[in-house]
Amino acid sequence: MVTRRKFFTGAAALAGATAVSRIGAATLPEAASMDSAATQAPLPPSSGRPYNPVVTLNGWSLPWRMKNGVKEFHLVAEPVVREIAPGMKANLWGYNGQSPGPTIEVVEGDRVRIFVTNRLPEETSIHWHGQRLPNGMDGVAGLTQPGIPPGKTFVYEFEAKRPGTFMYHPHADEMVQMAMGMMGFWVTHPKNAGFMKVDRDFVFLLGNYDIAPGSYTPKTSTMLDFNLWTINTRVFPGVDSMNVRQGDRVRIRIGNLTMTNHPFHLHGHEFVTTGTDGGWLRPEARFPEVTLDIGVGQMRAIEFDATDTGDWPFHCHKSHHTMNAMGHDVPTMIGVDQKDIAKRINSLVPDYMAMGERGGSMGSMEMPLPDNTLPMMTGDGPFGNIEMGGMFTTVKIRRDQKPGDYSDPGWYRHPKGTVAYEWTGDMPSAIQAPDAGRQAPGVELTVRKPVGHNH
Numbered sequence: 001m002v003t004r005r006k007f008f009t010g011a012a013a014l015a016g017a018t019a020v021s022r023i024g025a026a027t028l029p030e031a032a033s034m035d036s037a038a039t040q041a042p043l044p045p046s047s048g049r050p051y052n053p054v055v056t057l058n059g060w061s062l063p064w065r066m067k068n069g070v071k072e073f074h075l076v077a078e079p080v081v082r083e084i085a086p087g088m089k090a091n092l093w094g095y096n097g098q099s100p101g102p103t104i105e106v107v108e109g110d111r112v113r114i115f116v117t118n119r120l121p122e123e124t125s126i127h128w129h130g131q132r133l134p135n136g137m138d139g140v141a142g143l144t145q146p147g148i149p150p151g152k153t154f155v156y157e158f159e160a161k162r163p164g165t166f167m168y169h170p171h172a173d174e175m176v177q178m179a180m181g182m183m184g185f186w187v188t189h190p191k192n193a194g195f196m197k198v199d200r201d202f203v204f205l206l207g208n209y210d211i212a213p214g215s216y217t218p219k220t221s222t223m224l225d226f227n228l229w230t231i232n233t234r235v236f237p238g239v240d241s242m243n244v245r246q247g248d249r250v251r252i253r254i255g256n257l258t259m260t261n262h263p264f265h266l267h268g269h270e271f272v273t274t275g276t277d278g279g280w281l282r283p284e285a286r287f288p289e290v291t292l293d294i295g296v297g298q299m300r301a302i303e304f305d306a307t308d309t310g311d312w313p314f315h316c317h318k319s320h321h322t323m324n325a326m327g328h329d330v331p332t333m334i335g336v337d338q339k340d341i342a343k344r345i346n347s348l349v350p351d352y353m354a355m356g357e358r359g360g361s362m363g364s365m366e367m368p369l370p371d372n373t374l375p376m377m378t379g380d381g382p383f384g385n386i387e388m389g390g391m392f393t394t395v396k397i398r399r400d401q402k403p404g405d406y407s408d409p410g411w412y413r414h415p416k417g418t419v420a421y422e423w424t425g426d427m428p429s430a431i432q433a434p435d436a437g438r439q440a441p442g443v444e445l446t447v448r449k450p451v452g453h454n455h
């Protein structure tokens, strides 16, 4: 829920007070704050032009106030504690209580004023990624403005000229501040609320973190070897499902603020890309597909008709990105006979667990975990372990999901005779193929797959 924040707390109070009094405290809009990582209901506009609000997966939209025809928002850059998934919390930097920060929703043509208060221990700025605006509002510290010093509040003001999908993030000590979780979503709705209207409009940002198992704070100098791949700073099974009604036109908007690309794959349906960083695609420029690669710094909007009921995965197709920490340096053991090996190693190393051939699968490992970390592939489903983590979620399509109801309907109940089943009849007595994992006699070959991301 949105909570009222006591504006002046702790050590930042004095520094904050100086900056605020210069503007005049009465003119600062309240900075709403969120204390939950759960998906919040869409926020319908309380004033101004009408629009169809979006739903931020495991996030929320920032309320505003209208002042003399200007939409005023208040973002507070500050340290936050974000629950990555039940069982793991991270010390991050974010906005208004969470990482990512709240989604900002405005309408094409709106005059927008954003107050940004810096409660971080270093300078920051906000870049409004993708917007047309005066150069001095672009938020690049050193180039278009001085950095916002700790304790100070800066004001950004521009007209939301182009409808579409945007992001915001710092352009000051960028590697550190983005590695710590500072980012947010921005949607500029079209002036005509009927333009490309959909029944459900979901948004989320892709993020990456390097948090060693058992620790709470990301390593900020990591360039490529991240171990947590997040959907709005959550990993599966902490990512909420997108719950829709059969027949709905569904839009999903994704922004990529990680350091690599993510091919997102939808099961059971084809989608079309309808929006890019630069705006909306005309119908004749769209083509159907089931996987879309989303590059670094890009935003995409996809749409599909939710025709078939079920629990349909929507996930990054890089298998290391549907995994949580710790799974990245495990050697390949397929083809290696590990009979008795666990027992023998266990006499030297307690808790050793064999993997692959005649060992365990990653999802079935029950290793003792340090505090504050997650199993790397997990998630209890109706048929067992889902063996996923990271950038994985589902679109749940139900015949009886009410319009406007975003609550989780639970697992899909399959109609009789529509689930893969075990063959119990006779097996053919064909000649057995050689055991796939074994080497043919006389061939000497040792293959060891490289481990990690950057070798």
Ligand SMILES: [Cu+2]
Pocket (backbone or CB within 6 Å): 229, 261, 262, 263, 316, 317, 318, 321, 391
């Ligand atoms: Cu990915």
